[in-house]
Amino acid sequence: MRRLAVVLAAAVAAFAIYSVTAPAGQQSVPSQVRALEQKVKQLQTFDKRVRRCLLGQAVPVTRYDRYVVQTSEDQPALAKALDVTAQGDAIGFLAVSLRPDCAATLRLRTGGRLS
Numbered sequence: 001m002r003r004l005a006v007v008l009a010a011a012v013a014a015f016a017i018y019s020v021t022a023p024a025g026q027q028s029v030p031s032q033v034r035a036l037e038q039k040v041k042q043l044q045t046f047d048k049r050v051r052r053c054l055l056g057q058a059v060p061v062t063r064y065d066r067y068v069v070q071t072s073e074d075q076p077a078l079a080k081a082l083d084v085t086a087q088g089d090a091i092g093f094l095a096v097s098l099r100p101d102c103a104a105t106l107r108l109r110t111g112g113r114l115s
Contacts, residue, residue, distance in 0.1 A: 046106075049102075049106060053099050053106060054096060054097070055099055057096075058095065058096045059094065060084065060092075060094055061082055061085060061092055061093055061094065061095045062082070062084075062086070062089050062091060062092040063080065063082055064081055064082075064083055065080050067079050067080065067081035067083065
């Protein structure tokens with residue numbers, strides 16, 4: 001008899017724990033779906049803004065460490081520079097041109113004035 005009471009008490013405790021936690025789990029799923037839908041909508045809106053701001057196509061750019069430049073005394077000197085990638089060189093990155101008014105639209109930070 002004592003064994004039956006222990007088994008029944010364990011069953012009641014398990015049922016009570018399940019009935020308390022089960023509805024909360026079901027209610028959180030729709031809120032998670034709504035949050036994901038909102039995030040997807042934000043990303044789609046940002047994607048549309050980016051696409052409206054793009055001009056032309058991407059240009060391959062490379063950082064050259066030994067770039068020859070002319071000094072103020074008309075002497076050649078070596079400098080580091082970014083330039084359009086030369087034929088056969090590895091591409092460092094792609095530069096994409098944006099409309100000047102899009103920096104604020106896309107919330108981009110610029111180092112100087114856009115004119």
